[in-house]
Amino acid sequence: MEEMRRGVPTWQEELASLMDGGLQYDDGSPIGQDSRSGFESPVDGSGSGSESTESLKDQVTGFMKSWGEMLMDLAVGCKDVVQQTLVSEDSVVVRKLRKPAAKLRFLNEYLPEDRDPAHAWPVIFFVFLIALAALSFGSDNSTSVPVLKKLRLHPPAYQELGVSSDRARYSLIVPHSFLSSRLAGIPGVKDSLLKDYGVRLVSYDLPGFGESDPHRSRNLSSSASDMTDLASALGIADKFWLLGYSSGSMHAWAAMRYFPDRIAGVAMIAPMINPYEASMSKEETAKTWEQWLRKRKFKYFLARRWPSLLPFFYRRSFLSGYLHPLDQWMSISLGEKDKHVMRDPVFEEHYQRNVEESTRQGTAKPFVEEAVLHVSNWGFNLPDFRLQKTGLYQKQRCIDYQAKGISRFFFCDECHKEIFSALYGEPQGPVELTEERTETHKPDQPETGSSNISTT
Numbered sequence: 001m002e003e004m005r006r007g008v009p010t011w012q013e014e015l016a017s018l019m020d021g022g023l024q025y026d027d028g029s030p031i032g033q034d035s036r037s038g039f040e041s042p043v044d045g046s047g048s049g050s051e052s053t054e055s056l057k058d059q060v061t062g063f064m065k066s067w068g069e070m071l072m073d074l075a076v077g078c079k080d081v082v083q084q085t086l087v088s089e090d091s092v093v094v095r096k097l098r099k100p101a102a103k104l105r106f107l108n109e110y111l112p113e114d115r116d117p118a119h120a121w122p123v124i125f126f127v128f129l130i131a132l133a134a135l136s137f138g139s140d141n142s143t144s145v146p147v148l149k150k151l152r153l154h155p156p157a158y159q160e161l162g163v164s165s166d167r168a169r170y171s172l173i174v175p176h177s178f179l180s181s182r183l184a185g186i187p188g189v190k191d192s193l194l195k196d197y198g199v200r201l202v203s204y205d206l207p208g209f210g211e212s213d214p215h216r217s218r219n220l221s222s223s224a225s226d227m228t229d230l231a232s233a234l235g236i237a238d239k240f241w242l243l244g245y246s247s248g249s250m251h252a253w254a255a256m257r258y259f260p261d262r263i264a265g266v267a268m269i270a271p272m273i274n275p276y277e278a279s280m281s282k283e284e285t286a287k288t289w290e291q292w293l294r295k296r297k298f299k300y301f302l303a304r305r306w307p308s309l310l311p312f313f314y315r316r317s318f319l320s321g322y323l324h325p326l327d328q329w330m331s332i333s334l335g336e337k338d339k340h341v342m343r344d345p346v347f348e349e350h351y352q353r354n355v356e357e358s359t360r361q362g363t364a365k366p367f368v369e370e371a372v373l374h375v376s377n378w379g380f381n382l383p384d385f386r387l388q389k390t391g392l393y394q395k396q397r398c399i400d401y402q403a404k405g406i407s408r409f410f411f412c413d414e415c416h417k418e419i420f421s422a423l424y425g426e427p428q429g430p431v432e433l434t435e436e437r438t439e440t441h442k443p444d445q446p447e448t449g450s451s452n453i454s455t456t
Contacts, residue, residue: 157212158182158204158230162194167430169198170264170423171236173227176203177246177272178370179318179326181210181357186243186419187350188411196427197420204230206251208366210357218369220254220378227255228262239264241423245409247272247374257380267419269409274374275300279381303371310371311364319359319367323352326406337407347411 159182162168176184185203194201207215207226215222231240241264244252249271256263275288289297302309317324326342334342341347408415420427 155211157210158202158234159185160234161185161189161191161201161203162199163430165200165235167198167433168200169428169431171200171202171231171234171238171240172243172423173231173240174201174203174243174245175223175227175248175251176206176209176358177248178367178374179355179358180248181205181354181360183210183350183354183357184245186416187409188346188413189416190413193413193416193420196429197424198428198430199420199424202230202234202236205357206366206370208361208363208369210360214361214366218373220250220373221258223251223373224254224258227251228259231262242266243269243419244271245269247370250274250374250378253378253380253382253385256385265423267423269419272374273382274376274378276304276375277382278377279383299371300375303368304375307368307372310368314364314367318355319362319364323355326351334406341407341410341412344411350411 174185176182182203182205185201189201193199204227205212206223207213207218215226227242239262242252242255244250244266246269249268252266252268256266273288275285277285280288292300299310299313302313342351
């Protein structure tokens with residue numbers, strides 16, 4: 001071996017020769033000098049070398065790019081690991097859950113068609129655990145939930161004013177008009193006036209209004225049944241009186257038509273009739289339509305032909321959440337006396353509260369039903385009813401009476417007294433406990449086979 005190594009320098013000798021003579025090119029010239037170009041390379045940094053120095057911005061940018069690439073590689077690697085260990089066909093999770101998932105095949109119908117249930121359900125379960133953990137982490141378990149000691153009870157869908165049931169001489173039921181509720185009753189009626197006449201005043205919400213539940217496929221016959229059922233539920237065993245104002249009058253007409261034996265008498269204040277009443281002559285129909293504004297005529301036309309379009313207009317008026325004047329919403333023309341009453345702060349407060357209660361349920365359906373009832377076939381004709389005016393009984397058309405406006409019904413003490421006087425005669429006060437009450441006729445009225453109707 002020694003003979004073979006003779007003449008071959010060891011690595012220590014080669015390293016020593018490099019350190020002594022410096023690094024050289026193949027042609028023997030030192031690396032510090034460029035013999036091929038004929039000039040020396042700069043060693044003091046004063047010249048412009050071939051390498052350009054990097055700025056701090058370039059270094060930071062390169063560093064961030066490198067980190068981004070590393071994170072991308074890490075994410076791809078994690079994805080591959082998850083797919084291979086949890087989602088692949090040979091993974092332990094898939095093998096364990098394949099049989100239980102097969103038993104829940106009816107739930108697979110809710111999965112996308114291109115997803116394998118064995119792959120989808122583990123992912124869903126994993127996401128569910130994450131969501132549950134987030135909810136548990138976010139909830140404050142240190143604070144205890146207070147015990148609910150008292151529930152808020154909704155008021156009943158009716159309102160009672162005046163004397164108590166055991167001392168009522170007369171029971172007067174008032175169905176409300178279109179944009180109204182049980183809070184209306186007789187607006188502004190004094191409790192002292194009710195006691196003077198011994199009146200028990202009952203007003204109620206029509207189906208879908210205020211606190212009343214909706215009634216599917218309701219009509220005037222069911223409306224009359226609702227009225228008599230309410231009277232029975234409130235313990236009114238005798239006949240009761242009715243007061244119909246505006247569109248509420250059609251419910252009073254219906255009660256007279258279908259339950260005449262329960263009605264003692266009726267007062268109509270500005271009664272609203274069916275604009276398509278078949279018994280009216282052409283002259284009467286023309287006279288009825290010409291007193292209405294064009295907007296109101298259009299609403300009647302829609303209610304008759306295309307009631308499905310009415311919610312579009314209702315949601316832009318009284319269901320919009322904004323309070324506007326009554327004549328603007330209802331498309332009616334008012335006189336100066338009516339406008340003066342509407343400017344009264346007492347009326348404005350009552351009007352706002354009544355509208356809020358009327359639209360409490362926030363749906364247009366009860367209003368559409370009421371509008372359709374107004375223009376549909378009522379099932380009876382108004383001339384068939386017997387009317388009373390100034391103490392005389394006569395059979396004639398109700399539309400011959402001139403309707404009064406808001407000023408004759410809202411917050412008018414004299415008007416309310418006039419109504420009660422026309423219905424009940426002289427005030428007799430509440431019934432004494434030893435006195436037998438009657439709700440059928442006034443003392444000075446003759447007996448008749450039909451209900452008494454006083455129209456104002």
